[in-house]
Amino acid sequence: MTRAGLAAARSGTTQLAEIIPQVNDEQWELPSACDGWRVIDVVAHLAALASEAVDPPPPDPSLPKNRERYHDLRVDQRRGWSHAEVLDEWRRSTPRQLDLLEAEQEPPSADEPVEVAGLGTYPRHLLANTMAFNVFCHLYNDMLAPDGPLPFRLPEPTDDLVAPAVDFMLAGLPQMQGPELTATVGRPLVLELTGPGATTVTIHPATAPDGQLTVAPGTDDATTRIHSTALDFIAGATTRKPWRDHCSITGDAAAATPFLDFLNII
Template sequence: MVVPGLGTYPRHLLANTMAFNVLCHLRYDLLAPGGPLPFELPPPDDALIAPAVEFMLAGLPQMQGHELDAIVAEPLVLDLTGPGGTTVTVLPAQGPHEHLRVVPGDTDATTRVRSTAGNFVSWGTTRTPWRESCEITGDPAAAEQFLARLDIV
């Protein structure tokens, strides 16, 4: 399935794009504390966060194109915890016309970024600063370059 301006995705992720939009826009754009509506919802659970995170990780290599490809020189582990949590490794692009890759699991990468998956939805879309939610181990400069440029649409 082609999503204009955002890339090409397996068809099963169509529902995840909707889950991402509802979670992201409702929780972070419309509801307080970030938005104007003072309604309270229960904390999001795995069923709400996991599809959004899956879509975001699938889109990460495509949405920013070569901007991120140029700064990821070594594998970087994203360890997303709590509801919707997963661990993936961001691998450098394999050639000048390739994008970086996001693969499931933890490699032996020395640089790691740890955050809750719920916070990833917020900082991965630049709604909140990543510095408030991420713990970096390994090479802070490599992680900070990646995190500073990450802006999943």
């Protein structure tokens, strides 16, 4: 099971809980590095995710199908809240979310497929990695300097914190953007990530017209390679930073460029 994902989710949550008391009212209102969201809106987003995890709302066909627009909607619903109200929701719902994720590491439910609207289908135990990814991305990339506005420091990210986030990204990669991303991969591409969260996988083209990309461990026989640190991959593959600023390609660059241009992990 993905107990590493659960541990990372708990660690990231603890780090955010340590930052929150240091933020003053003016800083909560600063624009974060997440386009259109203030710093307090980032916490509102995490609070909304936690609340929906522990108390799922009934299906509503009128809600946006696009996951990013859905997140914007949930944040917009909280824009009239005070800072204290947003933080109270996060503090109230997050421990319950973590407890739920811990229970989902146990069989028989751990391997049950769960559809995450707009993002694909995952084994239930991998939802812990989803939370680890969300907290890490927003805290390190959107809230804290140098990319975010908050002048506070945390320890340099470790493998234990980064690897579970990368694992979720690689699980979501074949699913989130559907046939549009699939169409950009005509031959195997090796993705070689270094530093904390290091891994090497091969992205294989779909083998059927309606199939998905496949992400497999190792290098296979692919000659085109994408090189990046795992931390830069998180920033680039979520479109927080231009991938050209941190990725290098060896082999046939024309085979990898369309894939990197289109990649957008949510």
